[in-house]
Amino acid sequence: MKLYSSPVSNNCRRVLATIEELGLGDVEVIDVNLAKGEQMRPEFLAINPNGKVPVLVDGGRTIWESSAIMHHLALGSWLEPKGFDLIDVLRWQAWDSAHFGSSILKVVWERLVKPMRGADPDEAIIASGLAGFARFAPVLEAALEDKTFLLGDTLCLADLSLATDVALAAPGGIDLEPYPNIRRWYAGMAKRPSMQKTAPRL
Numbered sequence: 001m002k003l004y005s006s007p008v009s010n011n012c013r014r015v016l017a018t019i020e021e022l023g024l025g026d027v028e029v030i031d032v033n034l035a036k037g038e039q040m041r042p043e044f045l046a047i048n049p050n051g052k053v054p055v056l057v058d059g060g061r062t063i064w065e066s067s068a069i070m071h072h073l074a075l076g077s078w079l080e081p082k083g084f085d086l087i088d089v090l091r092w093q094a095w096d097s098a099h100f101g102s103s104i105l106k107v108v109w110e111r112l113v114k115p116m117r118g119a120d121p122d123e124a125i126i127a128s129g130l131a132g133f134a135r136f137a138p139v140l141e142a143a144l145e146d147k148t149f150l151l152g153d154t155l156c157l158a159d160l161s162l163a164t165d166v167a168l169a170a171p172g173g174i175d176l177e178p179y180p181n182i183r184r185w186y187a188g189m190a191k192r193p194s195m196q197k198t199a200p201r202l
Contacts, residue, residue: 001024001026001027001028001056001057001058001059002027002028002029002030002056002057003015003016003019003027003028003029003030003054003055003056003057003069004030004032004044004047004048004053004054004055004056004057005029005030005031005032005053005054006031006032006033006034006053006054007031007200008034008200009034009053009054010105010164010165010167010168010200011052011053011054011066012053012054012066013164013198013199013200014066014070014160014161014164015054015056015066015069015070015073016029016197016198017160017163017164017192017194017195017197017198018069018070018073018074018079018157018160018194019073020193020194020197020198021079021155021160021192021194022073022074022077022079024073027073032044032053034053039051039052039053047062048062048064050064052064054066054069055069056069056072056073058072066161067090067093067097067157067161070157070160070161071157074157078154079155079156079157080156080157081151081154081156085151085156088150088151088158089150089151089156089157089158092150092158092161092162093157093158093161095136095139096158096161096162096165097161099132099135099136100132100133100136100137100139100140100162100165101161101162101165102132103128103129103130103131103132103133103135103136104129104133104165104166104168104169104172104174105129105165105168106125106126106128106129106132107126107129107130107133107172107173107174108168108171108172109125110122110123110125110126110129111126111172111173112171112172130174133169133174137178137179137182138179140162140179140181140182141179141180141181141182142181144181144182144184144185145181147181147185148185148188149185150162155192159185159189160189160194163186163189163190163195164195166182166186166189167186167190167195167199
């Protein structure tokens with residue numbers, strides 16, 4: 001298997017963390033230099049016409065979108081539950097992508113990424129992201145009450161998806177102080193070797 005990835009991509013980080021959790025030593029990781037626009041070169045667009053990472057090539061299959069890659073890698077493993085628990089994992093990942101994580105990423109993009117590119121942050125977008133975070137963080141806070149992980153005592157793919165987004169909250173200036181359950185859960189996630197080994201290399 002080949003994973004086309006970038007050390008600065010949060011979506012790639014959750015896939016790499018999945019690989020670490022599963023101990024998949026046979027995945028070849030190929031770095032795509034986003035700053036040089038390698039993701040828009042014809043040879044890459046032939047793999048993913050969206051021009052984005054991550055992309056997994058497994059034999060004759062090409063898979064893009066981080067959640068889909070995570071589930072492909074975890075098929076039949078302890079990391080992917082069965083029955084309704086699997087539906088719950090998919091629900092949390094969709095919620096993160098559409099609401100919670102996207103709110104965090106709005107703020108991070110404006111406050112961190114744009115200034116590195118010499119552009120001014122858009123305060124209206126930051127305000128929108130912070131409002132979204134304030135709306136959706138209490139949902140996660142309540143769900144983590146008396147739980148080690150999202151589904152209880154066992155790590156699942158949704159924990160990896162959400163943790164990689166929460167990791168950006170503090171660098172983006174988003175206050176987690178009002179959310180003790182999120183802070184406790186994330187502190188445990190941050191200690192996992194899979195999270196430590198995949199920390200961004202800027």
